[in-house]
Amino acid sequence: MELPGEPPRYEPTGLGHHHHFRCDGCARVFDFDACPGGLDALAPKGFVPERHELVLYGKCPECAAHKRGVGSRVRRPRQAPR
Ligand SMILES: [Zn+2]
Ligand SMILES: [Zn+2]
Numbered sequence: 745m746e747l748p749g750e751p752p753r754y755e756p757t758g759l760g761h762h763h764h765f766r767c768d769g770c771a772r773v774f775d776f777d778a779c780p781g782g783l784d785a786l787a788p789k790g791f792v793p794e795r796h797e798l799v800l801y802g803k804c805p806e807c808a809a810h811k812r813g814v815g816s817r818v819r820r821p822r823q824a825p826r
Contacts, residue, residue, distance in 0.1 A: 759775065760777075761777075761779060762775045762776060762777050762779075763775070763776055763777075763778065763779060763797070763798040763799065763800070764776070764797075764798070764799045764800070765799070765800045765801075765802065765804070766799055766800070766801050766802075767802065767803055767804035767807055768801055768802060768803065768807075769803050769804065769806075769807025769808075769810075770804060770806065770807055772804060774804060779798070780798070783796045783798070784796075
């Protein structure tokens, strides 16, 4: 697969249909199986989609937990269970 602005990276085949989550914190790319579906409908009339790629960007669980060095130092209290 290729991510915009990054050199192509190659994955073992046979993973099946999956998408990716790229962590902006550690720059790792994770696979996940979920697919929103219905993406073919986005193609303009007359175009025939045969495949798609989908990349979410954000923080992986590790980086989301640490949040170090980003933004203010104010720590939000953990949310109490409801
Ligand atoms: Zn991360
Ligand atoms: Zn998909």
